[in-house]
Amino acid sequence: xxxxxxxxxxxxxxxxxxxxxxxxxxxxxxxxxxxxxxxxxxxxxxxxxxxxxxxxxxxxxxxxxxxxxxxxxxxxxxxxxxxxxxxxxxxxxxxxxxxxxxxxxxxxxxxxxxxxxxxxxxxxxxxxxxxxxxxxxxxxxxxxxxxxxxxxxxxxxxxxxxxxxxxxxxxxxxxxxxxxxxxxxxxxxxxxxxxxxxxxxxxxxxxxxxxxxxxxxxxxxxxxxxxxxxxxxxxxxxxxxxxxxxxxxxxxxxxxx
Amino acid sequence: xxxxxxxxxxxxxxxxxxxxxxxxxxxxxxxxxxxxxxxxxxxxxxxxxxxxxxxxxxxxxxxxxxxxxxxxxxxxxxxxxxxxxxxxxxxxxxxxxxxxxxxxxxxxxxxxxxxxxxxxxxxxxxxxxxxxxxxxxxxxxxxxxxxxxxxxxxxxxxxxxxxxxxxxxxxxxxxxxxxxxxxxxxxxxxxxxxxxxxxxxxxxxxxxxxxxxxxxxxxxxxxxxxxxxxxxxxxxxxxxxxxxxxxxxxxxxxxxxxxxxxxxxxxxxxxxxxxxxxxxxxxxxxxxxxxxxxxxxxxxxxxxxxxxxxxxxxxxxxxxxxxxxxxxxxxxxxxxxxxxxxxxxxxxxxxxxxxxxxxxxxxxxxxxxxxxxxxxxxxxxxxxxxxxxxxxxxxxxxxxxxxxxxxxxxxxxxxxxxxxxxxxxxxxxxxxxxxxxxxxxxxx
Ligand code: HEM
Numbered sequence: 001x002x003x004x005x006x007x008x009x010x011x012x013x014x015x016x017x018x019x020x021x022x023x024x025x026x027x028x029x030x031x032x033x034x035x036x037x038x039x040x041x042x043x044x045x046x047x048x049x050x051x052x053x054x055x056x057x058x059x060x061x062x063x064x065x066x067x068x069x070x071x072x073x074x075x076x077x078x079x080x081x082x083x084x085x086x087x088x089x090x091x092x093x094x095x096x097x098x099x100x101x102x103x104x105x106x107x108x109x110x111x112x113x114x115x116x117x118x119x120x121x122x123x124x125x126x127x128x129x130x131x132x133x134x135x136x137x138x139x140x141x142x143x144x145x146x147x148x149x150x151x152x153x154x155x156x157x158x159x160x161x162x163x164x165x166x167x168x169x170x171x172x173x174x175x176x177x178x179x180x181x182x183x184x185x186x187x188x189x190x191x192x193x194x195x196x197x198x199x200x201x202x203x204x205x206x207x208x209x210x211x212x213x214x215x216x217x218x219x220x221x222x223x224x225x226x227x228x229x230x231x232x233x234x235x236x237x238x239x240x241x242x243x244x245x246x247x248x249x250x251x252x253x254x255x256x257x
Numbered sequence: 258x259x260x261x262x263x264x265x266x267x268x269x270x271x272x273x274x275x276x277x278x279x280x281x282x283x284x285x286x287x288x289x290x291x292x293x294x295x296x297x298x299x300x301x302x303x304x305x306x307x308x309x310x311x312x313x314x315x316x317x318x319x320x321x322x323x324x325x326x327x328x329x330x331x332x333x334x335x336x337x338x339x340x341x342x343x344x345x346x347x348x349x350x351x352x353x354x355x356x357x358x359x360x361x362x363x364x365x366x367x368x369x370x371x372x373x374x375x376x377x378x379x380x381x382x383x384x385x386x387x388x389x390x391x392x393x394x395x396x397x398x399x400x401x402x403x404x405x406x407x408x409x410x411x412x413x414x415x416x417x418x419x420x421x422x423x424x425x426x427x428x429x430x431x432x433x434x435x436x437x438x439x440x441x442x443x444x445x446x447x448x449x450x451x452x453x454x455x456x457x458x459x460x461x462x463x464x465x466x467x468x469x470x471x472x473x474x475x476x477x478x479x480x481x482x483x484x485x486x487x488x489x490x491x492x493x494x495x496x497x498x499x500x501x502x503x504x505x506x507x508x509x510x511x512x513x514x515x516x517x518x519x520x521x522x523x524x525x526x527x528x529x530x531x532x533x534x535x536x537x538x539x540x541x542x543x544x545x546x547x548x549x550x551x552x553x554x555x556x557x558x559x560x561x562x563x564x565x566x567x568x569x570x571x572x573x574x575x576x577x578x579x580x581x582x583x584x585x586x587x588x589x590x591x592x593x594x595x596x597x598x599x600x601x602x603x604x605x606x607x608x609x610x611x612x613x614x615x616x617x618x619x620x621x622x623x624x625x626x627x628x629x630x631x632x633x634x635x636x637x638x639x640x641x642x643x644x645x646x647x648x649x650x651x652x653x654x655x656x657x658x659x660x661x662x663x664x665x666x667x668x669x670x671x672x673x674x675x676x677x678x679x680x681x682x683x684x685x686x687x688x689x690x691x692x693x694x695x696x697x698x699x700x701x
Contacts (some may be wrong), residue, residue, distance in 0.1 A: 175524025
């Protein structure tokens, strides 16, 4: 008996993988059905669904990048404190004194790459007409994922707390004060008042909600940190699960009828 | 020549040598491919006539590249005498073209139209390869310019440069596949996607591809992370405003709109409309064809509108915002120094000032009366234009879509057109606002 077979016959192995090695057709089907990670897939698919020249693999790459961002992000969280006192120096230390100090690089470039791949994925889905019935709703979920991907990137941009960070966020969030009705410099904000008192002011408008303060400051850092590390990733992860589920329920990757 | 901003330095020349080396290797590989696939060509009688493999041209080009590479590796010691760089008489006209937003937008528009009109000729492998080489050569040669390196070499801009090539490639790939299917359709054949489309098992075919893909991508990310350090500027300071202050690059399209529209439109309404429009898209497009395969002919209108939004309006504006917008949000050429003191006269006039001034009258004090012409125009644009279009160009659409769907569709198209329209009005009439009621922050 070879070593490989010995291991595969052991009680431990069998308790983990509940079927023989996927050498024959039956077990190749069983492996996908019984493995938690593999069961995201159907058992069999059309050849065209995995053709690189058809899907460009962009959805898959986006998902991979999301995972890579999660892993590197968790590693970064071990070192980073979202306070005015520490944020910048922690990032500096990440580069200079941390073992494997390229996690920040991977996280940042991965984020840029994810924005690009998510666009390209949308581009591909559009160009193959895959948003057409019955996949309309999955496209809608996709658009929400696109927004969330951009927001993930945007909230993360602030965390290094350098000049690039706060001014980019300042420019971006300044728009919020012009929100119609809800921004204190937006058209129609005067309409929202109660007995002559404006409801929408500098300290109660959409921008304030976003920043937690009148200017980009420590409250903003905290807010963006939580959005970036907890809130948005959770939503994205759930939506990705639904997105994948729908890909299967809508009949797999689109193909000519 | 060696001032504080030298165009060429020994390390630049040496570095460019590596880029040429890569280009050379790529073209050697292409020569081999061409030899196997491209067949023969007639030689001009100047060269003695007769036939030769088409790959001969690529071979000659590769040989030239090898010499250029060699020159870079050996000639790096003496930058002042080094000849291979972009001369000023080429830089100046390029700068003049791109530094003017009007010309820039005009050029992107022309490229966009060119892509669609010449899609058959452009989407062949040889044409694609020529375009790629031209783009790379342009990039490498431009690197011999100091100011170009400053802007393109910014770590956060590197992914954008890469994105331009990637978007270009996939656009090419799309047209390549679409042309093939369109030709097949003309012959009455089904799309290529329906050939060899048997069922296969996920294990091993898909699972293994995923594994390989994951390993390759991990390696790629590590490589990128080691080669290029993530940017970190000075610690944040709320008093030192950088000039220009730019939003993250993927929002630069929105920031560019701020030049033409107020924040409530450019920053809030239009983004919402873009997203709402994207979500509404599957419910608007009633064309059943082109589902699950690449085609252009069967969905000309949908694809053209989408490409127009994605290429000139979105990617084009990102290019403009990233590479051409400098201090005070002025436009600069790609080889131009970002001079903080560059002045551009801004003398924009509101529609109401044109209108009442045209009658020789003073501006009415009541803002609503003052802005009547602009308000009427805007209402007409949003309310009557859809009807007008329904009676003319969009006749079949209006008929087949039904009222609600058509109204959503036509308003989306009109709002998308609102950006180029305002641009043109600004450039031709120096129009500031169509409706200007700053009292209520209501400016259009
Ligand atoms: C975090 C972002 C996203 C992830 C991880 C993701 C992932 C995926 C994956 C893995 C697939 C399988 C096919 C493929 O790889 O192309 C897929 C399909 C699909 N995606 Fe996404 N996607 C994302 C965003 C989007 C966006 C932005 C859109 C559109 C606006 C979209 C619309 C679709 C549709 C309609 C399908 C079905 C395509 C078909 O059947 O051919 N997704 N997605």
